[in-house]
Amino acid sequence: MDVPKIVTELPGPMSRRYVEESKRYEPNSMSEQVPIAWKKAEGAVVEDVDGNRYIDFTSGVLVTNIGHCRPEHVRAVQEQAALAMNTYDFATPQRVELAKKLVEITAPNLDKAIILSTGAEAVESAIKMARRYTRKYEVIAFHGAFHGRTYGSMSVGGKQGVKKHFGPMLPGILHAPFPYCYRCLWDKNPEDCGYHCLKYLDWLLETESTGDVAALVTESYQGGAGSIVPPGNFMKQLYDWCEKRGIIFILDEVQSSFGRTGNLFAYEHFGIQPNLLCLGKGIGSGVPISAVVGESRIMDALEPGSLSSTNGGNPLCCAAALTSIDILLRENLSDRAARYGDAMMARFENMKERFEPLGDVRGMGLAIGLELVKNKRSKAPDAEITKLLVDECWRRGLLLIAPIGFYGNVIRIAPPLSIEEELLCKGVEIIEDALMAVTEAS
Secondary structure, eight states, X not given: OOOSBOOSSSSOHHHHHHHHHHHHHSOTTSOOOOSOOEEEEEBTXXXXXXXXXXEESSHHHHTXXXXXXXXXXXHHHHHHHTTOSOOTTSOOHHHHHHHXXXXXXXXXXXXXXXXXXXXXXXXXXXXXXXXXXXXXXXXXXXXXXXXXXXXXXXXXXXXXXXXXXXXXXXXXXXXXXXXXXXXOTTOXXXXXXXXXXXXXXHHHHHHXXXXXXXXXXXXXXXXXXXXXXXXXXXXXXXXXXXXXXXXXXXXXXXXXXXXXXXSSSTHHHHTOOOSEEEEOXXXXXXXXXXXXXXXXXXXXXXXXXXXXXSSTTOHHHXXXXXXXXXXXXXXXXXXXXXXXXXXXXXXXXXXXXXXXTEEEEEEETTXXXXXXXXXXXXXXXXXXXXHHHHHHHHHTTEEOOOOBSTTSOEEEEOOOTTOOHHHHHHHXXXXXXXXXXXXXXX
């Protein structure tokens, strides 16, 4: 494969032009990525407007699970665009078939689905459902969480960067620590801590709650906080804790679903069945669509007209989602993610032993985080070397998402699940070369 292929200086002249015009005409509120302008993408390859070709380890932020612009996926969008693109709440075969498909492929207790537009809208809708069903208003969420940028989803978010100077937030939100074992608040080890984060929840109820807890919302793994994966059976115990107290368990799988973690849905790793499941990103593989799949006892507590969406469930997006899901299942991309993810983790663990700045490696399937530090003993975050690593990879022909995490020192690895093994290996080799370069320069 003739990838990567760099044919200009970086950034190229056309990319520079579009990046400069972006700064002139668009607000600077979006995240800072490497300074290129995409022209087209296919599979796991991105070409910029100057003709430079890159291996893609972003999936457009964990979206294009089946790969960019799959011909079958593109045809489904084109064909539907010629028929109907928006019907509001009027039923369409595509919307009804997608709702049915989501019920069929998720846990047995999840027997209804509402189709929406964005992940944030899905989280907002799940909170509304839980509050209406329970007639309670408090929601427990976690430090480090990212659930979206609308006010409800921001409020259950657990990082200041998303909420800074946007207050006040939604009332009734109670936050607790998430098990970030590499940087445990209590300096515990996951092997013997007894899940101190879980024990803290009882104290949270005792000290902050008014006794009106409707729901708990959590990601299956924390993406924006730095790809933080919960240890052992923490998630199962958390689910049991909620069930014992009659608290609705909302699982945000907007970025972890549709094969990303090595199972079709991440909750399958934990042996649980959430009451409400929020989906997005990979469901449309590039077309904006999301969903909440849940228990009818909760979802049917809302009367007609109390929750719908102008663009949610439109036939164009539903046709795209149905095709994306069909490809995922037919090609068994979940197993592919598990197999490739294990191989990548082994390579990165080897790098961790050899390179001082690589402090921690964690992940599930093809959702992997690399945490960069000044040295392994202090674990002091090193945001500067993390940015340098992203830049070095880009100049070698590998696209990565801008650094994430509490301290901006985590690299997120998220290639399309359909990526060819040759490209995957090339991408890992580029990371290794770039890591060697920044380590020697530090």
